[in-house]
Amino acid sequence: MEERTLAVFESEPIIFALFGNPVGHSLSPLMHQAAYREMGLNAVYVPFCVRDLEAAVRGIRGMDIRGVSVTIPFKEEVRKHLDEFEEGSGRIGAVNTVVNEGGRLRGYNTDWIGFVRDLKEWMPIQGRTFGVLGAGGAARAVLFGILSAGGKPVILNRTAARGEALAKEFGCSFLPLSEIRALEADCLVNTTSAGMAPQVNRSPVEGRDLDKFTWVVDIVYNPLETKLLQDARMAGCHTGSGLGMFVHQGAEQIRLWTGAEPPVESMKRAVRQRLEKNEKN
Ligand code: ATR
Numbered sequence: 407m408e409e410r411t412l413a414v415f416e417s418e419p420i421i422f423a424l425f426g427n428p429v430g431h432s433l434s435p436l437m438h439q440a441a442y443r444e445m446g447l448n449a450v451y452v453p454f455c456v457r458d459l460e461a462a463v464r465g466i467r468g469m470d471i472r473g474v475s476v477t478i479p480f481k482e483e484v485r486k487h488l489d490e491f492e493e494g495s496g497r498i499g500a501v502n503t504v505v506n507e508g509g510r511l512r513g514y515n516t517d518w519i520g521f522v523r524d525l526k527e528w529m530p531i532q533g534r535t536f537g538v539l540g541a542g543g544a545a546r547a548v549l550f551g552i553l554s555a556g557g558k559p560v561i562l563n564r565t566a567a568r569g570e571a572l573a574k575e576f577g578c579s580f581l582p583l584s585e586i587r588a589l590e591a592d593c594l595v596n597t598t599s600a601g602m603a604p605q606v607n608r609s610p611v612e613g614r615d616l617d618k619f620t621w622v623v624d625i626v627y628n629p630l631e632t633k634l635l636q637d638a639r640m641a642g643c644h645t646g647s648g649l650g651m652f653v654h655q656g657a658e659q660i661r662l663w664t665g666a667e668p669p670v671e672s673m674k675r676a677v678r679q680r681l682e683k684n685e686k687n
Contacts, residue, residue, distance in 0.1 A: 418448075423453070423471050424452070424475045425459070429477070440675075472505075473504060473662065481501060481502055482499060489512065491514075494550055501513035503658075516659055519551070519654065521651045522551040524651045526555070533557070537562050537594045539596045545561065592620050601633050602628060617641040626648050
């Protein structure tokens with residue numbers, strides 16, 4: 407009898423969740439399910455459009471949810487409901503990943519890791535200078551990533567006060583966005599939402615200001631090639647979309663939740679195919 411109970415218990419699916427509001431357009435469920443299928447894990451990843459965050463976090467313990475991805479608008483707020491944090495999430499001030507260790511909830515930020523992993527696949531970071539466009543939450547993850555990997559960031563922001571405050575906090579320099587021509591940097595990284603669907607004709611920077619950068623990265627992945635990246639490609643720069651960062655932040659979540667190595671290329675393929683299909687329609 408005892409053996410039978412154990413067998414049933416072992417066949418329980420592992421539950422992962424996404425907490426956000428809204429979540430209908432998220433590509434995380436597609437990406438995670440693709441990974442678990444290939445890994446042969448008996449796991450499901452469920453998107454929840456959360457209305458009461460505190461109750462939802464209680465549900466992680468109550469329903470023994472193994473891990474949760476946290477997205478807009480809860481990345482900052484979720485912290486006050488958790489038990490402990492890894493260093494990056496503290497410095498960035500945002501949690502995008504919760505790990506449930508037997509009822510103790512630990513907050514992580516895998517956005518910065520995703521950014522660094524993707525960048526390292528195609529450009530060096532150590533000792534290079536990066537112009538970072540924007541001073542919001544996404545900029546904080548990118549700045550932490552660049553500094554952790556030995557790069558030198560310079561913040562460029564439209565609103566000087568916000569950019570200066572962030573530069574002071576992270577111990578880096580600041581330049582008003584209007585003075586981008588004075589910037590000497592190897593790589594330009596866009597962390598603003600300018601150019602994200604449906605505003606696909608927008609770019610935070612004039613095309614004529616791009617040719618001095620060897621590399622231009624946009625953390626936006628929808629569309630796959632933003633106006634900024636189109637302009638950068640025309641200006642002869644190497645370009646990288648936000649797809650890689652998105653996939654690598656998800657892959658790191660899977661490592662934290664399962665301890666196993668996720669199939670990064672299959673995850674990337676699944677997300678790319680869906681984005682290409684959406685762009686055609
Ligand atoms: P998130 O937390 O997702 O990064 P956010 O906090 O709204 O988003 O931050 C958006 C950042 O993008 C801000 O730094 C904003 O500049 P301001 O501080 O001047 O508002 C920047 N941003 C947004 N749209 C922009 C645009 N069209 N051109 C330049 N900067 C833009």
